[in-house]
Amino acid sequence: MSHKKILVIDDSATIRKLVDTHLSAAGYELFLAPTAEDGLRMAEDVRPDLILLDHQLPGTTGYEVCCRLCESPVLKLIPVVVSSTLRNRAYAEYTEMSNVVDMLPKPYTEELLRTTVANALETAAMIVASQTQGTAVPEVIATVGDTDLAGSFAMFGLREVLDFLNNGNKSGVLEVEAERTRIWFYLKEGSIQGVSATGLREQEVERITAGLPQAIENLAPVLKLTLEGRSGAEVDGFLQLLNRKVLDPRLVTRLLLYQAAMLVRLAFTRRLTGFRFEAGRAAPAMYRSLPLDISLLALLVEGAVHDDPAGLPVEASETTFVRRAIRGQNLDRAGLAPRHMKILGLLSEPRTVAELAGLLQWEPLEVRQVLNGFEQAELVQTAARSEGARVVVFESDPRIAQHLRTVLAETATGSQFKVVRDRLALQLFLKRARPEVLVFAAEDSEACTQMRELLAAAADRLSDAKYVLITTEAAARDAADVWRKRLGVVPHQILARPSTTEQLLAAVEKVLEKVAKEPSREVASPQQVAPARAVNPAPAAAASAVANPVTEPTAGVQ
Structure with missing residues (x-):
């Protein structure tokens, strides 16, 4: 996690709550102040790494707060990002302020908020130093933080990356980029402990929530809380309920399993760009308390079984499936239901969905769903039906x-x-x-x-x-x-x-x-x-x- 401290000075309770929710999920430590006086006092006590400052405050403005901060030899070095609905009219006032490093127009999206904060933290120290001391800002900024493994998905697939980490018994956090979405895999000794995401579209959250199995559908509000890996006060309270056994941990584990399966399925159906793995990085408390210890294969099958059947590929009735062997492929089957393992045993030769359903006495839909999960794991492939003996x-x-x-x-x-x-x-x-x-x-x-x-x-x-x-x-x-x-x-x-x-x-x-x-x-x-x-x-x-x-x-x- 980032562990950077962010102080939010904004008189809107809604804005404070939203910023806390989104930035806490990204690993920042949030401090919230509703007034200028509270904010200045908190800045003195907390010494934050960044201040997110509203331009219009009760009885004063953000400009006056910046001036008060600059009066202190210590507080003047804290970078400030100013936010306002007035846009250019408000920003013109801050052009001479040495501690203001960026502007954030209201209303803003979650992605813009996170990007602005991340960029400000990365460059703020040099910008503030250059503006207060008159030094030059270097044109090339060194990379902040070390990554143990990083790359693009131009040549490698997500399965290959996860197989590599599993085979090596690696522990840490794998971050996968899918356009505006970030999907986080929490690993311990190669096994997946949990999966969360940030930047999900609203319709994606609603679709995943709507598909909850009947046995845990009453946990839909909890799913919306955990789906994006939040780590603020709401999740802390939720963990307290678990510790006090107010909530059944078995049901919550089923919820986190469903969440992980649907996010993995999302990752395998979205265009992925890059990834980075930080070895040894701890998972959020939620996934340490209720680890899944599950394989990628089991999550892919679980996601296919729970997803909307309308999204399954349409195969001709004569299409056959056969097991394939990939050199170096991961063989971890942890968490895969014995019921679903039976299909793999029948795929030493090409078989149609109808043939498999007949042999197993299953509904054809379940066969298609499990096969789709196996296909995503690259364990099976389609084959032309041979009419020969x-x-x-x-x-x-x-x-x-x-x-x-x-x-x-x-x-x-x-x-x-x-x-x-x-x-x-x-x-x-x-x-x-x-x-x-x-x-x-x-x-x-x-x-x-x-x-x-x-x-x-x-x-x-x-x-x-x-x-x-x-x-x-x-x-x-x-x-x-x-x-x-x-x-x-x-x-x-x-x-x-x-x-x-x-x-x-x-x-x-x-x-x-x-x-x-x-x-x-x-x-x-x-x-x-x-x-x-x-x-x-x-x-x-x-x-x-x-x-x-x-x-x-x-x-x-x-």
Whole structure:
């Protein structure tokens, strides 16, 4: 906080209260005087850093107060900002006053008040010194105060900045600029303790207040008090009520959670310009008393759930969502409801809102809201709906699996291929999806036993699936009954080692063309399914996705 002392000398109770409200929220310590005599006495006692002086006072004027201040060797060095509705007519009187550094026309906005006070405090000492001593004012003013981290949002997003602070367990205050609005994130060891703002438009305050959940809607007056992070006498009284347990802290915590969520959502939907982070700077008493200890992801989802549904983006019914992975992305999920975590578990493959709603037994609106929060956190992205069949390839060799992924990603197949490397990954996939084709390797008795157990456990998910088996050339000639005994199923296609990616794709395409209900066994050797062209002009050992067991590690089931 600033801790600068501001003395306001103004006979209007309304003006004094408004100035106290707005400047206290910015961290200034306010002293209020209704008359010139009270103001002069207070200036002697308090020695403020700045005086905000009304031109028209009961029985006197601001000009006479300035003259009285200049009579004191100490008080004459206090900078004064004069405020009046008379504008130029009043200001002309102060042109020769050495302690007057700026003018503030009435009526003024909150933003103008804060800007004028901040500028006056920054330059006042040099201006007063130059006017009283005749020294020159430097053209370049040194920066006041140190910032540990600052920058613009030209290249970095707000999520990236908050992720960086979270990953580093940083404590302090992050100030984010959004045109005339300032949004303040109070952090402790990387977790968000609370969020407030200054400079909100009146309609924004009303919209946020109107959206309060029913359980805390009677706290709307409190929300208007806390929303802009005020730290004056009103908030001090509010904290006293909390300390005396007149107010339920659980309800107030829910209020501050809602406030933080809506301000975070506002920050992610507004054009941001710059940011500055002050490490070690303490949060206001409100957020120290009732810290949220929550993640950015949880706040984004909370904001999307509580915001007006009319603001949600409109997607086509066939639009699908899939989880995305970003290198270095923060994994903090603190405060995210277990209910909402379920959606992330279902997005390993593209799904529509209708599909997710059916699987979760939720209303589609809630699914859309949670997805919107995940999108803002950049955890999910939309994907084009593929009409092709889902094909899962179980390949335990990491090098072969990676080669398969690369080749399949570069090959237009018309099917959705998923390559998994271990049994657990396959089991998880089968819990979430029903593949049309399962490709797997089984070249010895142990691999067959493990695969039989896995297929039996997932029988309900594989009731309509077709199987492509990869095995040795000798085993590929075994009868159907032999394979039924080994695996519990009869493969629809068998690929003998060595075989290429094109041969695998041809085998998958062939089983997808079958219309018979009962499985029929066909053996596809490399000679029977010859590729029309090479998928990769590299040597066969490198181009083979299902590799030769003599020259490459055996692709077995682990």
